[in-house]
Structures are given as C-alpha cells and as structure tokens.
Amino acid sequence: MELVLVRNLQHTYPDGSTVSLEGPDFTVGAGQRVAVLGANGSGKTTLLHHIMGLLKPSGGKVEVFGLDPNRNFRRLRRRLGVVLQRVEEQLLGPTVFDDAAFALRNQGCSQPEVERRVREMLQEMGISHLGDKVPHYLSGGEKKKVALAGAMILNPPLLLLDEPLDGLDPFSRQELIQLLLRLNREHGTSLIIATHDVDIVTELADVVYVLGQGRIMAVGTPAEVFSRAEVLREAKLAPPALTTLFHRLQAAGVPVSLPLTLGEAEASLTALFRRLGG
Numbered sequence: 001m002e003l004v005l006v007r008n009l010q011h012t013y014p015d016g017s018t019v020s021l022e023g024p025d026f027t028v029g030a031g032q033r034v035a036v037l038g039a040n041g042s043g044k045t046t047l048l049h050h051i052m053g054l055l056k057p058s059g060g061k062v063e064v065f066g067l068d069p070n071r072n073f074r075r076l077r078r079r080l081g082v083v084l085q086r087v088e089e090q091l092l093g094p095t096v097f098d099d100a101a102f103a104l105r106n107q108g109c110s111q112p113e114v115e116r117r118v119r120e121m122l123q124e125m126g127i128s129h130l131g132d133k134v135p136h137y138l139s140g141g142e143k144k145k146v147a148l149a150g151a152m153i154l155n156p157p158l159l160l161l162d163e164p165l166d167g168l169d170p171f172s173r174q175e176l177i178q179l180l181l182r183l184n185r186e187h188g189t190s191l192i193i194a195t196h197d198v199d200i201v202t203e204l205a206d207v208v209y210v211l212g213q214g215r216i217m218a219v220g221t222p223a224e225v226f227s228r229a230e231v232l233r234e235a236k237l238a239p240p241a242l243t244t245l246f247h248r249l250q251a252a253g254v255p256v257s258l259p260l261t262l263g264e265a266e267a268s269l270t271a272l273f274r275r276l277g278g
Contacts (some may be wrong), residue, residue, distance in 0.1 A: 006026035006051070009061075011055060019214070019217060021047060033191045036048075038211035053073040059083050076109070083144065096130045096135055101153075122149060160189050207221065226243050242262070
C-alpha cells in the first residue's frame with residue numbers, strides 16, 4: 001500500500017520563485033525507509049512541506065494515505081510524525097516530559113495514560129533521565145531525541161525527518177541512526193529522510209530519490225544510485241567516501257566488492273586478505 005504519492009509536483013512561492021519535481025512518481029510504501037537526497041535548494045524541504053500539508057501545490061498531485069494533505073491537514077496530522085531540521089522550533093514544553101506529553105494532552109488523554117505513555121516513550125528513546133530537564137539546555141543529540149519522542153508519541157505510521165543528523169557529533173549520529181532503524185524494525189514506521197548527507201543514506205535508506213535540476217533525477221537502492229557517478233555530479237552530490245575508495249581499488253585491478261557501509265567494507269577487505277593469504 002502506498003502511504004505517499006507525489007506526481008509532477010510544482011510549487012510557486014509568493015516571491016514568484018518556483019520549485020518543480022518532474023519525472024518518476026515519488027512513492028512511499030508501508031515500512032519503507034526512503035531518502036530524499038539533494039543539494040541545498042533542490043526542493044527537499046518543499047517536498048516535505050507538501051507531504052505535511054503545509055503548502056498547496058500549484059501543479060501536480062500530492063496524496064498522503066489517499067488524501068490531499070493540504071485539504072485534510074487536521075485529519076492526517078496524528079498519522080504523521082515530524083522532526084524538523086531546527087528542532088528548537090518544535091520543542092514547546094517547559095520540560096522534556098511536558099514536550100513529549102503535548103500531543104497526548106491535546107488529544108484529551110487522561111493524566112494516568114499520559115504519564116504511562118510518556119515514560120514508556122522516554123525510556124524507548126533512552127532519555128528517561130531527562131524528563132524534568134528544560135529542552136533548550138540539552139545537547140544537539142538530546143534535543144533530536146526529545147523531538148523524536150514528541151513525534152512518535154501517537155505512534156504514527158509515517159515519520160518525516162529533515163536533515164536529522166545535521167550538526168551532530170559521530171557518537172550522537174550513530175545513536176540516532178540505530179534508534180531510527182529500531183523504530184522502523186519494531187514499529188513498522190515508514191521513514192522519509194530529506195538530506196544532503198550521502199553517508200546517512202547508505203545506513204538508513206532502502207530506497208533513494210535524487211533531486212536536482214527541477215526533477216527526480218534517479219530512483220533506486222543506495223547501491224544503484226551511488227553507482228551512477230554522472231547523475232550525482234549533475235545533482236551536485238558526491239558518492240560516499242567508501243564508495244569512491246573502493247571504485248578506485250577496483251579500477252586498479254584489486255578484486256573487491258563495492259561496499260556502502262563500514263561493516264560491508266570490513267567484510268570485503270577481510271575476504272580479500274583471506275584470498276591473498278591463501
């Protein structure tokens with residue numbers, strides 16, 4: 001089942017500037033992890049805002065759960081979780097607990113239910129110890145987790161993330177990546193990740209859409225997309241460093257398979273050394 005369908009989207013801003021995404025349909029199925037990959041200004045955030053129902057397209061078609069999100073904003077809102085690039089803009093509660101509880105209280109849940117569900121969510125996010133803290137004084141990684149707790153508190157089937165790892169240190173990046181993968185695996189949450197960061201795509205996505213030049217330039221698995229060096233150049237993107245390194249090894253005649261992650265690189269090199277040792 002398609003949770004999201006976007007076809008030939010066009011949007012005109014009040015200043016007259018336009019964003020268009022022509023080409024193949026953009027679709028998201030149940031349980032999929034979809035990366036929207038593009039350089040700054042390629043239309044990634046505009047696409048997310050249309051899926052969220054914040055913008056009305058001037059052309060094309062946008063459907064979320066079979067509905068026009070701009071016309072059905074309130075009806076769809078509880079089925080979408082959102083983590084903004086600037087998470088400070090969505091941290092509204094005076095404490096971490098209150099921020100995570102906001103949507104539940106807005107739904108009229110009883111206080112005992114609010115207490116139970118918030119504590120369970122904070123535990124799942126690994127931030128139970130931050131419940132009484134003021135969100136704006138937390139680290140970048142902690143703020144992302146608080147925003148994610150608030151986004152997931154109603155257990156939405158679809159989660160939208162705009163540059164989710166932007167500004168995080170390597171340890172916090174890995175923590176958040178593993179957390180998102182667990183949400184997808186254990187809850188079946190579909191993910192839409194808008195990013196310019198090619199390295200997170202290899203770890204988080206099973207489908208990649210490359211945006212650039214007013215269109216969807218490529219669609220495929222990370223391996224398929226990152227093998228198309230010419231398309232990436234046209235989109236003003238570079239393949240992951242590991243991909244570039246192993247392409248050069250292959251070009252030099254070294255018999256290695258092409259990895260996307262550190263784990264795959266380790267396995268490829270280990271297999272090579274075993275062959276050489278044998």
